[in-house]
Amino acid sequence: MEKVIVALKGVNKWYGNNHVVKDLDLEVTEGEFLTLLGPSGCGKTTTLRMIAGFEDASSGRIEVQGESVEEKEPYQRDVNTVFQSYSLFPHMNVFDNIAYGPRIKKVPKDQIAQGVEEMLRLVQMTGYEKRKPDALSGGQKQRIAIARALINHPRVLLLDEPLGALDLKLRKQMQIELKRLQKKLGITFIYVTHDQEEAMSMSDRIAVMRDGVILQIGKPTEIYDRPNCRFVADFIGESNIMSGKVMKTEGDLLTVAIPDGEVKVKGSGFTPGEEIDISVRTEYLTCSSEPAGSFHIKARIRDFTNMGTVIKTSVLTDTGKELRISSLEQDESLKEGQEVYLTWKPEKAIPIHQEKKEAEA
Numbered sequence: 001m002e003k004v005i006v007a008l009k010g011v012n013k014w015y016g017n018n019h020v021v022k023d024l025d026l027e028v029t030e031g032e033f034l035t036l037l038g039p040s041g042c043g044k045t046t047t048l049r050m051i052a053g054f055e056d057a058s059s060g061r062i063e064v065q066g067e068s069v070e071e072k073e074p075y076q077r078d079v080n081t082v083f084q085s086y087s088l089f090p091h092m093n094v095f096d097n098i099a100y101g102p103r104i105k106k107v108p109k110d111q112i113a114q115g116v117e118e119m120l121r122l123v124q125m126t127g128y129e130k131r132k133p134d135a136l137s138g139g140q141k142q143r144i145a146i147a148r149a150l151i152n153h154p155r156v157l158l159l160d161e162p163l164g165a166l167d168l169k170l171r172k173q174m175q176i177e178l179k180r181l182q183k184k185l186g187i188t189f190i191y192v193t194h195d196q197e198e199a200m201s202m203s204d205r206i207a208v209m210r211d212g213v214i215l216q217i218g219k220p221t222e223i224y225d226r227p228n229c230r231f232v233a234d235f236i237g238e239s240n241i242m243s244g245k246v247m248k249t250e251g252d253l254l255t256v257a258i259p260d261g262e263v264k265v266k267g268s269g270f271t272p273g274e275e276i277d278i279s280v281r282t283e284y285l286t287c288s289s290e291p292a293g294s295f296h297i298k299a300r301i302r303d304f305t306n307m308g309t310v311i312k313t314s315v316l317t318d319t320g321k322e323l324r325i326s327s328l329e330q331d332e333s334l335k336e337g338q339e340v341y342l343t344w345k346p347e348k349a350i351p352i353h354q355e356k357k358e359a360e361a
Contacts, residue, residue, distance in 0.1 A: 002028075002029040002030065002032075002223075003012055003029060003030040004027045004028070004029055004183070004239060005028060005029060005030045005032075005064065005065055005155060005156060005188050005301060006026075006027070006028040006051060006062075006063070006064055006188065006190065007026070007027050007061075007063040007066075008024050008025060008026040008027075008047070008050075008051070008060065008061075008062055008063075009025060009060055009061040009062075010024070010025060010059065010060040010061065010062070010140035011023075011024040011050065011057050011059070011060030011061070011062060012024070012049070012057065012058045012059045012060055013023075013046050013050060013057055013058050013351065014058045015049075016328040018182070020034065020043050020046050020143055021046055021047055021050070021212045022043075022062070022211070022212040022213050022215060023056075023060075023213075024043075024212070024213070025214075026047075026207065026214065026217075027137060028156075028188060028190060029188070030155075030186075030188055031186045031188055031203065031206075032188055032189070032204050033179065033182050033188075033189045033191065033202060033203050033204045034188075034189070034190050034191070034203065034204065034205050034206075034207065035190075035191045035192070035193060035198075035199040035202065035203040035205070035206045035207070036048065036190065036191070036192045036193075036207050036209055037188070037193060037194070037196060037199040037207065037209065037235075037242045038187065038194065038208060038209035038210055038235075039194055039235070040194060040209060041214065042209040042210050043158070043211070043212040043213075044192045044194075044209050045160055045161075045192055047159055047192075047209075048081075048158050048190060048192050049116050049160075050062060050078065051064075051077075051156075051158060052074055052079055052081045052158050053069065053073060053074035053076075053077050053079075053192065054074060054081075056069060056070070057218055061089050062106055063105070063150065064077055064078055064079060064155070065078060065155060065250070071173045072351065074193060075104075077152065078154055078155045078156065079154050079155070079156040079157070079158055079159065080101075080149035080150070080152050080154040080156075080157055080158065081149065081157075081159075082145050082146055082149050082157065082158070082159045082160070083145070083160050083162070084160060084161045084162055084163075084164045084165055084272065085165070086133070086141045086142060086144075087145065088133040088141060088144060088148075089133075089147060089296060090133050090134060090188075091131055092132075092133075092258040093129065093130050093131060094120075094125070094128045094129050094130070094131050094132075094133075094136075094160060095116055095129040095130065095350065096149050097133070097144055097148055098115075098116045098119055098120070098144065098148045099112045099113075099115075099116050099152055099183060099327050100148065100153075101151060101152045102115060102151060102152070105152075107151070108302060109117060115151050116127070116129070116147075116151065118151075119147035119148075119151045120151055122144040122147065122150065122181065122184075123144070123146055123147045123150075123177075123181070124177075125140065125143050125144065125147065125248075126145070128140065128144075135352050138165055138166050138170065138184040139170045139173070139174060139318075142162060142163065142166065142174060143290060145162070145179075145267065146162075146178070149186070150181075150187070153310075154187065154222065154296075155187070155188060155311075156187070156188045156189075157182075157187050157188070157189050157190070158190050158192075159178075159189060159190070159191045159192065160192045161192055161193055161194070162174075162191075163175065163178075163193075163198070164193075164195075167242075168177065171198075175198060175201055175202055176234060177259065179201075179202050191203070196235060196236050196237065199220070199358065200220045200223075200224065200237075203220055204219070204224050205217060205218060205219055206218065206219075206220055208223060208231075208232050208236065210231055210235075211301060213306055214361075215228070215229055215231060215232055216228045216229070216232050223236050224345075225350075226238055226350065227279060227350060227352070228352070229352060230277050230279070230352055230354075233277075233308060233352060234279075237281060238282040238324060238326065239279045239280065239281055239282070240252075240279070240280045240281075240282065240285055240323045240324060241277055241278070241279050242258045242259075242260075242263075242277070242278045242280075242321070243275065243276070243277050243278075243354075244256040244258035244259075244263070244270050244275075244277075245257050245273065245274065245275055245309050246255050246270050246271065246273060247271055247272065247275045249270060249271070249272060251259075252266050252267060252268050252334055253265075253266055254266070254267055254270055254346075254347060254351060256276065256278060256351070257298075258278070259317075259319045260297045260298070260317045260318060260319050261295070261296075261298075262295060263278065263279065263295050263344075263349075264294060264295050264349075265278050265295065265346050265349040265350075265351050266346045266347045266349070266351075267350070267351035267352075270351055270353070271314070274353075274354075275354050276351050276353060276354055277351075277352040277354055278349050278350065278351055278352070279349065279350040279352060280348065280349045280350075281342050281348070282324045282325055282326040283325060283326045283327070283347070284326045284342060284344050284345065284348035285324075285342060285343075285344050286325070286342065287299075287301075287313060287315065287325050287331075287340045287341070287342055288332065288340060288341055288343075289333060289334065289338070289340060289341070290341065291341045291343075292341065292343055293343035293344075293345075294343075294346075296341040296342060297317055297323075297341070297342040297343070297345045298317065298318050298339065298341060298342075299315040299316060299317045299318070299323065299339070299340055299341075299342050300316050300337065300338065300339050300340065301314075301315050301334060301335065301338050301340055302314040302315055302316050302322070302336070303322075303336055304330060304336065306330075309328075310326045310328060311326070311327050311329060311330045312325070312326055313322060313325040313326075313327065313330075313334075315340060315342065317342075323342065
């Protein structure tokens with residue numbers, strides 16, 4: 001059985017009348033890479049800061065290795081934090097920045113030197129010991145910040161949007177390096193980001209947050225393939241979301257009436273007459289000049305956008321709803337302004353109970 005190393009039980013955080021984190025329950029297992037994902041203001045950074053000890057929980061219990069840490073100072077918890085801003089000491093060189101933690105703990109000098117050398121090798125920064133932070137690039141500063149956190153051998157590393165200040169190419173490179181480090185060291189990572197692509201590529205599990213609540217938690221493939229509410233379907237990846245009413249059920253095959261016609265989708269636990277949402281990923285929506293499949297929606301091509309790796313096609317249905325299609329290459333027989341027919345495989349669409357929608361803000 002996997003060992004739970006961090007647990008939040010009924011944790012709340014209030015700032016005056018603002019309820020930022022609401023009755024949050026979360027368990028993170030040893031060696032796991034868990035990401036708190038959500039838009040700005042959803043409570044993910046506040047949750048991380050409460051685990052770190054930089055914020056006090058208004059109520060609830062936070063445990064690290066089974067021990068309550070609410071009364072402990074940040075330095076007394078077996079966790080370390082890496083911030084987006086790096087927080088390196090500008091007057092110290094790289095060696096002294098990394099050595100700072102062990103020196104505070106009065107670790108012998110020879111052990112500190114050995115530890116710093118090991119950390120520099122780990123983050124591929126050997127030879128940079130004497131440089132000051134202002135002589136480093138953004139990616140190099142981030143590596144030093146990570147090394148400074150890792151030299152304390154924490155059981156848990158907390159990362160608050162650590163790659164947010166980097167350019168796209170360097171950010172993707174650092175994503176790979178961070179995941180490599182995490183696997184090599186076996187340290188538990190709790191990672192905060194609003195970038196869903198980053199979360200999908202790095203995490204063992206993702207907790208999607210909105211308005212202080214975890215809406216869904218699971219493996220990236222589970223979150224992507226089976227979102228449990230409209231917000232998650234819309235926030236993770238690209239989806240076309242349509243609302244309609246279940247007309248009939250035949251086993252797990254639903255016939256649903258939407259404003260643009262009747263469509264089919266597979267799902268269980270739905271009843272005739274129920275208002276539902278349907279999510280169809282852009283890569284599962286197909287477009288052709290002739291009707292295809294067991295049903296279709298009529299639309300007109302609005303435009304094509306070449307994104308390099310994929311072609312994005314935007315279409316407008318007869319009711320004026322915009323839908324998007326992703327494909328690896330453009331169908332040269334289709335032109336802007338042309339009338340087309342849209343369909344999808346019923347098993348590739350996701351029916352969502354409307355009563356599971358989060359409360360509207």
